[in-house]
Amino acid sequence: MNILVTGGAGFIGSHVADSMIEAGHQVSIVDNLWEHGGGQIKNINPRAEFYEIDICSPALATVFEKEQPEVICHHAAQHSVRVSIDDPGYDAQVNILGLLNLLQCATRFKSRKIIFASSGATYGTVTTVPINEHTIQNPISPYGITKTASEHYLRFWQKVYGLSFTSLRYGNVYGPRQNPTGEAGVVAIFIRAMLKGEKVYIDWDGEQERDYVYVQDVARANVLAMLKGDGETYCIATSQSTSVNTLYHKLVKTVGHEVEVVRSPKRPGDIRMSYFDCRKAKESLGWTAETDLDEGLYRTVDYFSSAAKSKIFSD
Secondary structure, eight states: OOEEEETTTTTHHHHHHHHHTTOOOOOEEOOOOOOOTTTGGGOOOSSSSSEOOOTTTTHHHHHHHHHHOOOOEEOOOOOOOHHHOHHHHHHIIIIIHHHHHHHHHHHHTTEEEEEEEEEGGGSOEEEEESSOOOOOOOOOOOHHHHHHHHHHHHHHHHHHOOEEEEEEEEEEETTTTTTSSSOOOHHHHHOOOOOOOOOOEEESOOOOOOOOOEEEHHHHHHHHTTTSOOOOOOESSOSEEEEEHHHHHHHHHHHSSOOOOEEEETTTOOOOOOOOHHHHHHHHHOOOSOOOHHHHHHHHHHHHHHTTSGGOOOO
């Protein structure tokens, strides 16, 4: 099957591309290698066809014309909450207009389905946990708003144009290749600091809990969604919560030493606990997270240790 992975040079997208190739599919990748987005040439699977193109560009149609993708895994995005707040116009340009360009190409060249990387950010501040697919979406950032709006566009496109979709709302994804600088996942940020012997900053009291899901489990959900879950949305996480303090101590054990911890103020909008009920994904997709946190952290630390002298650790 011909698969197009947008954002396939980035953290999650590159793992998705790898998993598709390992499953025997022909993969093409579109990524603009935006310096703030995490896309890097070294992440691109050599067995994939790579196009350095922005998803907002009219040139995207040339990729569709040549590759004729049956399924699109859409991971290209402006993913930073901070950037979305500082420049909501740019956030909407990439996440909304880029999606519309992609959908128009998919319709024009008769793609069958799009698998959409959505986010737990679409829920905003929740009052009850665990979060599931029926929890009310109340995004509190432009990024979360664009992801929510994108889901509505997908439903519209299916109804009007017949393009099937599956939306995957990810928890806190972590693992190898995540950019540890700027606004990144706390796992990558902590590992970078600890390997460099620098301070770790923990907001609030550190007892806030999140659902950390390993990136290769997320990639496997994309593979399963190619033939299942049409017209549906799924929470993709572990159904378990871990506090930031516990996460730090697990990393101390894995890395082998402590660093100074600096307590920072509670961030506006931060919530005490967030984790997901993933039973729907298990029942419909046959998917559950297989990598426990200890094993996932070990693999991630091992990756960053090997890359400690590369530019991702430079200041």
